[in-house]
Amino acid sequence: MFNKYKIVLLAFTIMLTSSCKKSFLELAPASNANAETFYKTQADMELAVNAAYSTLYTIYDPEGSVSYTSEMMGDNTTLYIIAGNQTDKFAFKDYNVKTNNTLVYSFWKSYYAALYTINIVLSKLDASELDPAAKESAKAQMQFLRGLYYFNMVRLWGDLPIVVTPLTVEETYKVARSPKADVYKLILDDLEFAAQKLPATALGRASQGAALTALGEVYLTLKDKANATTALMSVYSSNLYKLQNTYASVFGANVKNTTESIFEIQYFGGPSSISTNTYSKYYRFYSPNVSVFGFGGIGMNQVTDDLYNEFEVGDPRREVSITLGFQNGAVFQEQKYPIKWIDPSATKVDNTVLANNNFMIYRFADVLLMLSEATGDPTYLNAVRARAGLPLFGTATYPATKYPTLDLAIEHERRVELAIEFHRWFDLKRTDRAIPVLAAKGKPVTADKLLLPIPEIVRIQNTIITQNPGY
Numbered sequence: 226m227f228n229k230y231k232i233v234l235l236a237f238t239i240m241l242t243s244s245c246k247k248s249f250l251e252l253a254p255a256s257n258a259n260a261e262t263f264y265k266t267q268a269d270m271e272l273a274v275n276a277a278y279s280t281l282y283t284i285y286d287p288e289g290s291v292s293y294t295s296e297m298m299g300d301n302t303t304l305y306i307i308a309g310n311q312t313d314k315f316a317f318k319d320y321n322v323k324t325n326n327t328l329v330y331s332f333w334k335s336y337y338a339a340l341y342t343i344n345i346v347l348s349k350l351d352a353s354e355l356d357p358a359a360k361e362s363a364k365a366q367m368q369f370l371r372g373l374y375y376f377n378m379v380r381l382w383g384d385l386p387i388v389v390t391p392l393t394v395e396e397t398y399k400v401a402r403s404p405k406a407d408v409y410k411l412i413l414d415d416l417e418f419a420a421q422k423l424p425a426t427a428l429g430r431a432s433q434g435a436a437l438t439a440l441g442e443v444y445l446t447l448k449d450k451a452n453a454t455t456a457l458m459s460v461y462s463s464n465l466y467k468l469q470n471t472y473a474s475v476f477g478a479n480v481k482n483t484t485e486s487i488f489e490i491q492y493f494g495g496p497s498s499i500s501t502n503t504y505s506k507y508y509r510f511y512s513p514n515v516s517v518f519g520f521g522g523i524g525m526n527q528v529t530d531d532l533y534n535e536f537e538v539g540d541p542r543r544e545v546s547i548t549l550g551f552q553n554g555a556v557f558q559e560q561k562y563p564i565k566w567i568d569p570s571a572t573k574v575d576n577t578v579l580a581n582n583n584f585m586i587y588r589f590a591d592v593l594l595m596l597s598e599a600t601g602d603p604t605y606l607n608a609v610r611a612r613a614g615l616p617l618f619g620t621a622t623y624p625a626t627k628y629p630t631l632d633l634a635i636e637h638e639r640r641v642e643l644a645i646e647f648h649r650w651f652d653l654k655r656t657d658r659a660i661p662v663l664a665a666k667g668k669p670v671t672a673d674k675l676l677l678p679i680p681e682i683v684r685i686q687n688t689i690i691t692q693n694p695g696y
Contacts, residue, residue, distance in 0.1 A: 284377070313326045323696075336374055343370050348390055368415040371415050372436075372439065379412070432488070438460055468609070472613060490585075508582065537641075545565065547562070563645045591643060
């Protein structure tokens with residue numbers, strides 16, 4: 226998917242051209258570098274587009290923003306012992322995130338740095354030597370990424386500084402937070418354009434199906450089920466996607482870009498990946514913080530008993546998603562953790578695991594479950610359950626006592642089908658179920674705590690940036 230050598234060159238070039246404004250990554254928003262390099266040729270623009278795609282590695286990192294929030298702030302995962310700043314990391318699961326949390330600041334900078342990379346491509350397209358079709362394609366891809374990132378961000382922070390062009394350092398101090406309604410307008414505009422202009426399929430790149438799936442989720446979040454249905458039904462009716470025959474065949478170190486995959490981050494393991502940094506980190510980072518695997522695990526997103534017990538008896542998805550523990554010499558140590566992204570044959574170099582697993586941001590099972598949510602029709606949910614070999618909703622053997630309504634059935638199904646795929650907390654927020662569900666499980670959650678704080682250093686550096694209530 227990416228030529229990482231060229232991307233490193235591009236990043237180095239941007240670093241050199243912005244060296245006179247060395248502090249730009251310390252500003253808010255952090256995207257506002259004063260890079261002066263403007264690419265013209267097709268080759269140069271390809272470098273810039275690839276660099277924009279490479280930001281997916283940071284945004285969806287196993288210790289990135291959506292991992293900490295969508296899983297840790299929900300009820301799927303927890304921490305025991307983890308490498309790094311344990312106080313700041315434990316704060317997410319405990320709803321004790323402070324304005325000086327180093328991870329929150331890192332997340333903020335990562336998003337705005339990614340947006341800068343995207344916006345610089347968009348700003349250079351018109352003056353480039355690309356033909357009109359290539360310009361339109363690049364624009365659609367960049368607007369898809371920008372829409373996707375702002376969608377994550379608005380759910381994390383609410384009102385946001387909107388940055389759609391590369392700005393100078395001085396210009397950043399004039400950018401205040403815009404109401405989330407304006408942020409959502411930008412998201413919809415970007416994704417609508419992408420859905421109209423992207424190709425039907427694109428291996429390792431954004432496609433029309435990816436844009437329409439993201440649109441469907443955005444519209445569901447905005448309580449607009451009619452438009453959500455339209456977008457999601459377009460994906461469904463395209464006949465380009467289908468469920469894999471078994472749940473086990475959805476995942477694996479060498480399972481890549483199947484017909485179930487709609488938008489997938491490409492990783493390439495093996496010895497050559499150590500220099501290009503294209504290996505997948507989920508295997509090591511989601512393994513317990515012990516050294517019994519031939520490497521030291523990090524201990525991120527260890528599975529709660531609550532998630533493990535959510536699976537119905539006989540649901541094959543549980544064994545594909547979660548293991549009960551690990552062998553520590555002669556002793557079996559009980560500690561549940563995710564195994565969707567294990568790569569036992571991965572090369573190991575100096576405690577680095579060069580795993581090969583891709584990561585799916587959107588897949589067809591997600592579309593089916595969102596379609597049932599949007600339409601109120603259990604047909605799509607039942608397709609997912611049929612693949613798992615479980616009783617269908619509405620039949621006599623379905624566990625209706627536990628999940629008596631379609632809404633609760635969808636909530637349950639999304640939790641087990643998409644476990645540890647960065648959906649749970651966002652799902653609960655979208656359906657207004659976060660507070661009742663999580664409070665009942667002992668999480669000290671409040672309406673204010675459903676947003677992260679604006680990092681305090683951001684507000685110090687840009688005094689017109691306001692803080693979220695409750696911080």
